[in-house]
Amino acid sequence: MTTPAGSTRLTAWVHGHVQGVGFRWWTRSRALELGLTGYAANQADGRxxxxxxxxxxxxxxxxxxxxxxxxxxxxxxxxxxxAPATGEFTGFVER
Known part of the structure; x- marks a missing residue:
């Protein structure tokens, strides 16, 4: 999967009770359904x-x-x- 020309890059910091495999899996599943590349990763501060x-x-x-x-x-x-997409991703992963 590659990023099409004219694509955008979304960076979202999600706050709340969201850390864990279930949230990252859900995000990855929706992203793949939408044809997106990138990742979802827990942060040390709980986001x-x-x-x-x-x-x-x-x-x-x-x-x-x-x-x-x-x-x-x-x-x-x-x-x-x-921002404009960088095209650096080949799929969507959980980190």
Whole structure:
């Protein structure tokens, strides 16, 4: 899987009770369904960092899902940033 031209990079810091395999697995599953590449990783401060690249519509949809309360964790806040994609990822992984 490669990142198409004109793609965006979503970087999202997810706050709440979200650390754990279930949340990262859910994020990876949704990202793959949307055709995104990147990763989800626990951070030392209790947040989960999600970095995803793909079409602007797909990255916006993942952000919407993260904020929508459908995840297996309890999301309090999602802080996000978007930029042009780098194309460095070949799939979506849990770290």
């Amino acid at each position: 989960v960092l999600v970095v995803a690249e793909g079409t602007p519509d797909a990255t916006a949809r993942l952000l919407e899902l993260l904020r929508g309360g459908e995840t297996p964790g309890h999301v309090d806040l999602v802080v996000d940033d978007t």
